[in-house]
Amino acid sequence: MLINDLCLPLVKTDVSMNKNLLLYLTLIGSKLVGGLLCLGLALLLSLFVHWHLNPEHYKSVLVMAKDGNIAFTDGKPISYNPLPNQGNVHHPDKTNSAYLSNKGFYLNELNAFSIYYTFCQTLLSIILSLFMVREVIKVLKSVQDRQTFTINNVKSFRRLGYLCLAMLALNDINYLSTNQDSSLSFSLNFTMVAFMLAAFIMAEIFKEGQYLSEQDQLTI
Amino acid sequence: MTELSERVGLTMANLSVLKTGKAKAIRFSTLEAICKELNCQPGDILEFQPE
Numbered sequence: 001m002l003i004n005d006l007c008l009p010l011v012k013t014d015v016s017m018n019k020n021l022l023l024y025l026t027l028i029g030s031k032l033v034g035g036l037l038c039l040g041l042a043l044l045l046s047l048f049v050h051w052h053l054n055p056e057h058y059k060s061v062l063v064m065a066k067d068g069n070i071a072f073t074d075g076k077p078i079s080y081n082p083l084p085n086q087g088n089v090h091h092p093d094k095t096n097s098a099y100l101s102n103k104g105f106y107l108n109e110l111n112a113f114s115i116y117y118t119f120c121q122t123l124l125s126i127i128l129s130l131f132m133v134r135e136v137i138k139v140l141k142s143v144q145d146r147q148t149f150t151i152n153n154v155k156s157f158r159r160l161g162y163l164c165l166a167m168l169a170l171n172d173i174n175y176l177s178t179n180q181d182s183s184l185s186f187s188l189n190f191t192m193v194a195f196m197l198a199a200f201i202m203a204e205i206f207k208e209g210q211y212l213s214e215q216d217q218l219t220i
Numbered sequence: 221m222t223e224l225s226e227r228v229g230l231t232m233a234n235l236s237v238l239k240t241g242k243a244k245a246i247r248f249s250t251l252e253a254i255c256k257e258l259n260c261q262p263g264d265i266l267e268f269q270p271e
Contacts, residue, residue: 220247
């Protein structure tokens with residue numbers, strides 16, 4: 001009995017501290033991700049401006065539609081083994097097996113629409129991710145302030161769900177095109193579908209929690 | 221109001237919620253404390269109003 005009396009407060013304090021520490025770390029992590037996304041956005045815009053000014057610099061960049069994503073490489077895909085006397089040749093070569101199997105295109109070959117489409121897709125993805133991180137930070141801060149079950153958190157989770165849906169729609173279609181060839185790929189990101197469903201379910205749970213919290217507050 | 225809140229041990233905000241009819245429920249302990257201080261029965265301070 002005495003041991004229990006002594007131990008119980010200690011255990012309770014530890015749980016509370018762990019919860020706060022976990023929240024604190026998650027908050028720091030979210031802010032870090034937000035910062036990285038801002039950096040990514042700045043980098044993307046810088047690269048886009050630089051590409052406009054000096055397109056020759058990017059002539060060896062290979063763009064591939066792979067696993068539903070657009071990948072940029074330096075023109076040396078994993079399956080690409082240039083002949084010894086050729087060295088690192090990055091010029092377009094339709095007989096290159098990597099080119100044909102991975103459906104890759106050199107950046108200078110792509111037509112303007114394809115490049116702008118991919119740029120806008122990437123730009124919007126980063127912006128949507130930033131909004132998602134902002135909503136997550138808002139929810140985490142409210143939990144830290146012990147204001148968990150509020151209507152703002154319900155709205156935040158709904159917004160997260162809609163942002164996931166927008167992200168899904170945005171990244172569904174990848175389109176790369178040159179004057180001779182084109183690649184159109186459709187993909188469904190199941191992780192994003194799971195996140196979207198989880199966000200909408202959490203919104204409903206928080207709505208119920210908010211109702212119960214309001215009931216409790218109005219019980220005198 | 222101030223005197224009652226002090227005697228019953230309720231905050232002014234909670235007493236105001238009770239007075240304005242915004243309260244969703246009342247605890248037996250609160251009801252008991254009010255009745256004790258006002259020297260009355262629950263029926264004296266509660267009234268049923270059909271919607």
